[in-house]
Amino acid sequence: MRPDASVESHHFEALGTSCSLFAVGLSHGPLLEGELWVRRLGARLTRFSEDSELSQLNRAAGDWVPISDVMNEILHAALRAHAMSAGLVNVAVLPAMLAVGYTRPLIEGPGVATLESLRPLLPLPDVLELRDGEARVQDGCGVDLGGIAKGWMADRLSETLGPNVVVNLGGDLRARGAGPRGDGWPVGLGGATLLLRNQGAATSSVRRRRWDEGPRGETPPHLWGGGPKGRRGEAATRGETPPHLWGGGPKGRSSEAATRGETPPHLWGGGPKGRRGEAATRRETPPHLWGGGPKGRRGGSLHHLIDPRTGSPARTGLEEVSVVAANGFEAEVVAKTALLLGPDLAPAYCAAHAMAWWLSGTHDD
Incomplete structure (x- = not known):
């Protein structure tokens, strides 16, 4: 076994969780750039900001909305996750999240739960439609990308950083x-x-x-x-x-x-x-x-x-x-x-x- 190579590391809080980046053969600069990428993309994917790309899609009330290439990729990944799990992994979960009181980041405290409104979720393909450069979410429904987005982001960032790295975004991890x-x-x-x-x-x-x-x-x-x-x-x-x-x-x-x-x-x-x-x-x-x-x-x-x-x-x-x-x-x-x-x-x-x-x-x- 060869001697340990030097590991550069960087830790930060983002996406509502603790994140860590580790790399062999990189300086600290690319890891800082990785943090910036996580923060910028997280700001587009969060449901807790009215200005985010995801929030604009959720409140479009069934209308088609232009989406970015990265949002298109993540929404397609969400549909794959639904198919892979026979419907158990379903990002059309936002109404249920709101009903149980998860209306804002938990660091601010939960909201009021309205459990009487809880219902089984519709299958994701009945809620989310995609076409070239556009998406729509059925009126009365909503999407929360959650862990699907973190797993996707960990994969993508690891590929960008280099050939010998680890990206850990709150427990969603990719090692290369x-x-x-x-x-x-x-x-x-x-x-x-x-x-x-x-x-x-x-x-x-x-x-x-x-x-x-x-x-x-x-x-x-x-x-x-x-x-x-x-x-x-x-x-x-x-x-x-x-x-x-x-x-x-x-x-x-x-x-x-x-x-x-x-x-x-x-x-x-x-x-x-x-x-x-x-x-x-x-x-x-x-x-x-x-x-x-x-x-x-x-x-x-x-x-x-x-x-x-x-x-x-x-x-x-x-x-x-x-x-x-x-x-x-x-x-x-x-x-x-x-x-x-x-x-x-x-x-x-x-x-x-x-x-x-x-x-x-x-x-x-």
Whole structure:
């Protein structure tokens, strides 16, 4: 193994989250330019600014609106995500987001929830239409690009920066090249350190961006069901704390695509709250069984991940899913789809669509 190459890094807050850029063979200047690109594009894609390109599309009330080339690409990606996920990843989620009180950046506090207005989402192709240089959103509907945009942006920025880089936009991550030691970029994911080369990773979670609906009665601690018929085993383990499961590729195997083992100290973490440091320090460990979640209780809390089948915040028995896939966009789609499928179906789905994965859950029934 060759000696470590020098890694240039840059960290900033954008897109409502923490972002990090890492590169071998670059000066700091291109990373600063990368931040500027993220900020400029984020300003066009946000729903929290009346002047953004996305807001202009949403309020056009069914009229055709000219769109930029980059918006056209991202909207086409959103339609692909809908098809890839059999409708579970649906960016036509804005009315539901507003109904649960996510009316402004959460740093400003949630708005008033109007849960009685929640309805199952329409299929995205019934809401969003595209033609050459134009788009329209059905009257009464709205689009929130969310994680789809972040995954797409991570892929695009990594291709622009250079051949040996990592872009991490709030947990939507793309790694390119061989990393600082030639064996891949060390990435913390679900308590393990993986070596990624020309791959993406993403985490979908209902633990963050959570707020209270209002006073409600106590609910009992959630129980984890360990897969089909609540069985214990490699796929799930029951206990007093919600367990985290590691899957290392198809049939739980490790592979060249996502290698665990002796790696240099990780550079960033992909665990709860996207923290760098302790979330990704464990190496050469067996499948994890340590827990998480807000003390197993939710009460009347709401969150931002909407289940399109109900139009309500997802209650599937999973709280967090992290995956490695071919790129950041695909990782985002697979992670969100798996979380919405729940603990019985997610392991098989991840085995078919992800290179490695990690699940953490608690039943909400």
